[in-house]
Amino acid sequence: MERLSPFLRRLLIVVLVGLFSSVSVFIEEASADVTLPSPPHPPVCPKENTETFENPQFAYADKGGITLDATKSSFQLGSQTFDGYLYGSTYYDENGKKQSLYTSYTPPTIRVSSGKSIDLTLTNDLPISPNPQIPLPPTQQNLEKQSQDTNLHYHGFGVSPLLGSDDVVMHVHSNQTANQQDKGGYYPGDAPPNPEYEPITEYPMHVDILENHSGLFWYHPHVHTVSDTQIRAGMSGGIIVEGFDRYYPISKNIPPDNGKPITEQVMLFKDFNDVLKSDPNKTYNCFTLNGQVNPKMTIKPGEVQFWRIGNIGADTYLNLQLLDSKDKQKQVPLYILARDSNNITTHPIETTGPILVPPASRVELLVVGGDTANETYNLVSQLLPEFPTQPVYQLATVQVEGNPVKYNTRGKALDKFITEQTPAKDDKTLPILEELAKMPYCKGSIYTKDCVIEPSTDKKSDLYRTFTFDSAILNDPKQTVVSRINAKLYDENRIDTVATLHTNEEWTLINADAPVGTSQPTPHAFHIHQLDFIVTDVTLPPEYLFPKKAKDQYPPVTNDKPYDNNAATCIYQKKNVLPLPNKNGDYEGYVCKLTQNGYRDTINLPLNSITKIRIPFSNPSIAGTFVYHCHILIDEDTGMMQNIKVIDPLPGKLLKAGTSTPSMNSVSSNLQRIVD
Structure with missing residues (x-):
């Protein structure tokens, strides 16, 4: 949403997330039996295209290097076109074939093995930073108006914070300057006639992944005073470190009768509000899922799916709940396996109440399809009835369809079998x-x-x-x-x-x-x-x-x-x-x-x-x-x-x-x- 003044900025954060974030955390059980009213102020989203859910493109870091080029470009959301700050990319697919992805609101999700490394080169082709929508405290970055700097943070990783790795104090200057005669990559007055060093518009990074890492992480820019705008405009993506099954061997412990592995859904949410004002006459307030608006997901009756969920937007809380579309008092159980790439150390946590996912947080969980086909679920970001003017975000529609799937649960009910699982391995790096x-x-x-x-x-x-x-x-x-x-x-x-x-x-x-x-x-x-x-x-x-x-x-x-x-x-x-x-x-x-x-x-x-x-x-x-x-x-x-x-x-x-x-x-x- 457009923030028109400091007062409105603060007030709107309170309206959208403040009131529910504390309460929903603490009264999950009390809210489970309440039918939520239709909100009088619903979210404002681009027109939907009735899209089928798709996982993001995957870049396999084990197969070769990755490039990200930050630039201003347009993208499609629903049936509308918007301007954004986006990454173009080159990477290697699962088969080791080099791929190119033109600028995308959903850049590739990087997959890397634990104990391996990510070799990534970032190039900055962003335009001069626009006037901020709210006053910012004075810094060199927002005063000099010469270059819109950027950089890259590997969120959630216990890796080196030094130069060439996860150094968020490092600034990568832009090739685009206010004066065409000025060279890109320098602050004003810092470009000598015969420079000894090349300008910093391209930044190679080598990030060593620890053996104990696994799960869903993400990447995003982190230059102070412009990180909010850059992420709201599209500059963020996921990272998956392989090896989660070392801790929770899902497919091994819960094998389906058809022998197929459990379906993995990678679900990356961004709060969308058209920060660059492609449509100056409208204020958007929406959540996107992998660059889609309320996509349709499918699950078979009785099927177990593994959902990796990340809130990789800038400012807005998610409060996740899966509801039956016909009976809003019926909540579908979710089984939490990990939070912020750290596995649950006891047993999977079963919950029907909201799961609070603050900006930057992640949750990895199991969901089970209904008993019969033709059931429909709504994945929503929930608020509480004590605050009826709040929006309830419709995130995805989940359709139960196809032939039932059965599992070898050794004579136990599936939900009980899931919640009795325990991690197969403990992380010895951190204290118990x-x-x-x-x-x-x-x-x-x-x-x-x-x-x-x-x-x-x-x-x-x-x-x-x-x-x-x-x-x-x-x-x-x-x-x-x-x-x-x-x-x-x-x-x-x-x-x-x-x-x-x-x-x-x-x-x-x-x-x-x-x-x-x-x-x-x-x-x-x-x-x-x-x-x-x-x-x-x-x-x-x-x-x-x-x-x-x-x-x-x-x-x-x-x-x-x-x-x-x-x-x-x-x-x-x-x-x-x-x-x-x-x-x-x-x-x-x-x-x-x-x-x-x-x-x-x-x-x-x-x-x-x-x-x-x-x-x-x-x-x-x-x-x-x-x-x-x-x-x-x-x-x-x-x-x-x-x-x-x-x-x-x-x-x-x-x-x-x-x-x-x-x-x-x-x-x-x-x-x-x-x-x-």
């Missing part, structure tokens, strides 16, 4: 979930792999690990609304946090954002590069657990309430537990301890909440500088991002359990030397 959640704080300044560094409450301490997400107005003529972490705007040249390899840290994430001009808090989607983390507990306002109860009806304890499809035990506390006061001026809420079932790289920070996470810095590949930020990218572009530098105290060596690392005090005392 339950052990990390219960790990004690380190004693003194001796930090080992067997303890968690206790965060300091002193803001001046090097161990201060409380991060407050909020917004403010700059004192400038435009009254620019900016997004912040700990009252700071992002600076590419500033190191905000220093961490050490072979340690574990606990962070507190506070969403205290009540946007300027509104009284309604807004959600944020926290993401950290190169790393995975666990959520140990979250504190929420009581109305999000019990939205219809009067204040004096809040029970003191609740058990087994779902948080992000996790069980939680929540204890009510009346004083000083939340960043923002409620309607009565009190700071109160539920402190919820979570049951662990998997690592994450992106998590929703609900409205007016406090979230605690634990991060293991155990992967030596990640040494270097990278970022953490809100993955609602308009917030990231307006300042809600910081830099973290991870240092290796013993380069090239892994510490054994019980071995101490240098104290953070000794590390921080040499910080200036390290940064330099």
Whole structure:
């Protein structure tokens, strides 16, 4: 959607995602029996073509190198044509034959084996950056108007953040310049008559994939202040690391009677709003699926399909649910196997309620076709009846058709057989979930792999690990609304946090954002590069657990309430537990301890909440500088991002359990030397 002002931008995010994102996470069971009304403000999508669902094109990195050329071009969506920033590409198919794909709103999904590498060359042919739709904080990128820079981030990967790999501070300048006499690839005044170095318009990358990686990842640009526009205009695609069956051997454990492998559906969603304004008279608000509008999918009666789902858009939450088209009170079960490329470590999670998928997050799951043919399901992004003015996004139509499929479930019902599966293999690189959640704080300044560094409450301490997400107005003529972490705007040249390899840290994430001009808090989607983390507990306002109860009806304890499809035990506390006061001026809420079932790289920070996470810095590949930020990218572009530098105290060596690392005090005392 077009954001007409900072106030409307914030208000519309609240309208579209804010209210439902917290509530839907926590009252999944309560909402399952409710028939949703038809929304009075439905999504606005391009006219449909009644297309049959198609997987994206696949580029096989094991077979050869890949090129992506970023440029402005047109594309078809439904029955209409739009302008976008798109990737053209060359790659090798499954048979090793070189292919070319003209600019596409759905660029190829890269497939690569774990332990192998991706060799990719990015070329920038983007036009000069258009005037931003909202005021942005001043940076060189949005002031000089000479080149629209870009780069490429490999989202979810624990790979090197250094130059030539997953370095998001690297800028690739454009071949297109404001003045035709200026050479592409340089900032103004930086192009000498006889340059010693070539301009940076083409950037080769070599990304080594770890052996423990598998599942659905994605790629997208990450230049500060333009990432939102570039992704909204089409610049994002999927990456699949083969080897998921090492953890959940689906086809082996659930073989069909016809011997065919289970069907894999790769489903990449983007929030579409015609950011380049091809149609200036219309404001779009839609989700696309692999560049299609509400495509038709098919599944046989009783058939098990494996759906890899990614929210690879810029700003909008998905809240997935599969509904029977004839009986909206009938929800179709989904069986979650992995979140953010991290497998569920206990058993597949069966749910009929919504699955919240924030921007950048992924979920991989099983779905089972109905008992008989001619059933129709609607895959929707759901909202709650407490907010009837919200849009409900129709994502795909699923038709049950064909001959029934039966499986050898060893005498058990199929749903029970699925939920009794357990991972065949554990990831030995990361700590065991339950052990990390219960790990004690380190004693003194001796930090080992067997303890968690206790965060300091002193803001001046090097161990201060409380991060407050909020917004403010700059004192400038435009009254620019900016997004912040700990009252700071992002600076590419500033190191905000220093961490050490072979340690574990606990962070507190506070969403205290009540946007300027509104009284309604807004959600944020926290993401950290190169790393995975666990959520140990979250504190929420009581109305999000019990939205219809009067204040004096809040029970003191609740058990087994779902948080992000996790069980939680929540204890009510009346004083000083939340960043923002409620309607009565009190700071109160539920402190919820979570049951662990998997690592994450992106998590929703609900409205007016406090979230605690634990991060293991155990992967030596990640040494270097990278970022953490809100993955609602308009917030990231307006300042809600910081830099973290991870240092290796013993380069090239892994510490054994019980071995101490240098104290953070000794590390921080040499910080200036390290940064330099």
